[in-house]
Amino acid sequence: DGGITQSPKYLFRKEGQNVTLSCEQNLNHDAMYWYRQDPGQGLRLIYYSQIVNDFQKGDIAEGYSVSREKKESFPLTVTSAQKNPTAFYLCASSMAPTGNSPLHFGNGTRLTVT
């Protein structure tokens, strides 16, 4: 089945450590996205990538970094500079820019930093 795989489902880290969240898609989609979900705040865009080796900052990129070395993969690193990293992180992909085609989401990674 085609889809987006995020791993792990739950992740625990100590404050001050960088952590990388995995996102893999087999939908052959060009565009990929990372969103952060917090209660009462909806989904906020962290980074997005339209093609391999290219990505742009979203609305809340500070303290995060990404890479897009392969079409299928778009890992997100939460760095120690992110002041409030505990959240539910969602990866998504789309065939075309979001105005033209729907977003397909993975099932998320819940990150807890203590």
Add this chain to the structure above:
Amino acid sequence: QQQVKQSPQSLIVQKGGISIINCAYENTAFDYFPWYQQFPGKGPALLIAIRPDVSEKKEGRFTISFNKSAKQFSLHIMDSQPGDSATYFCAASIQGAQKLVFGQGTRLTINP
């Protein structure tokens, strides 16, 4: 101008009733308005979407109503069922743009 404001934050409806969730926007350049449904522990999934050239779109028990002059759109769930209990997000974007702007979400509970 890029915000989409969604209300209510939470909603409880009896089985068989009508659930209504409202969204408002400011940016008149928005021309694509999807709704996403999210079950606990899962990612959101596209439920239904509308473009501003129509005032209403219906898919089964789900209907989007769109009021261009008021810059508002709403989701109506007819004959609400316990299986509809989920968080619903409205969103908006400009066709061809990469960024989809989401509302704050509504947690819907359908009581049996």
